[in-house]
Amino acid sequence: MIWQFDLILLTLVVICAVAAITVKDLLSSAIVLGAYSFLMCLIWTGMGAVDVAFTEATVGAGVSTVFFVAAIYHTTRRTKD
Amino acid sequence: MIRRHEDIIIESLARFLTPFIQAFALYVLFLGHYSPGGGFQGGVLMGASFILLVIAYDIIEGKRRITEKFNIVLNATGVMVFSGTGLLCLILGGEFLDYSQLAAILPVGPEEARGLGILAVEIGVEITVAAIMVSIFLDLASAGEHEEALK
């Protein structure tokens, strides 16, 4: 595992995680969580856990984003706080 | 949420992509023995193909393909396949989920029988996960109405 690549990925993961809870728009928050899941998927792949990476890509980035978007459509799009 | 827009590009692209996603889901399931993948990932992909169809068209069109009753039956079938495999091993004289006992009814040795038992179990997981993903999505997207849309 190349440490420079690792460092870039981990920095991006932290940025995505902070952005997902600070952004006011809930729809953007869901999409940023999807990006977070894909970066986590890359990290798992770098560690050699390909099965976990596959699950993360399908469930975390694919289906759960769809579920979040479906749920956000039934509530207000902007956070109150 | 899901109102039909009659957009020909989106609809034909979804119709075109759906069989490929489903073929990839089956590939992931059956090559889980040799490459990354397995029942869970294949099931999510299989459910996602149906979700794509529902998003591109609407819920009425989706329920015309898989009715709600059939989906509920599929939900339980997967768990039943899984635990039924375990129960079959129990009946054949082994322990619960000890697939080597399946060699008594299959024309293979105990090691190959364990591989086939793994395949049977993964098929059960795939069926349940695919059906559950579709059912949760339909419930969430339409707030339980399962009709055309609220907004």
Place this chain on the structure above:
Amino acid sequence: MKTLDIIGWFAVLTTGALLIYGTAEMPNWGDPNSPPSTHVSPRYIEKADEETHTPNMVTAVLADYRGYDTMGETTVIFTAGVSCMMLLRRRQGK
């Protein structure tokens, strides 16, 4: 800054510091002498292929050696779907 904010920051920072303190004791990544790689993993790596005819040993461990766990996982997903259906589904004409 409200009191709730201060309590929240305190809880988050304390938990984070404790987690970082906990990782200091963990073995290195891929360490061959760590407890997970010395006890049960070599057995699976040596015997999984010849015992189950499954080259991907993750699948072999997940569905064969730890099959009961996977059955519980499937039951959890089934329960999640059924409870979602019970909570959200509304019949027409009610």
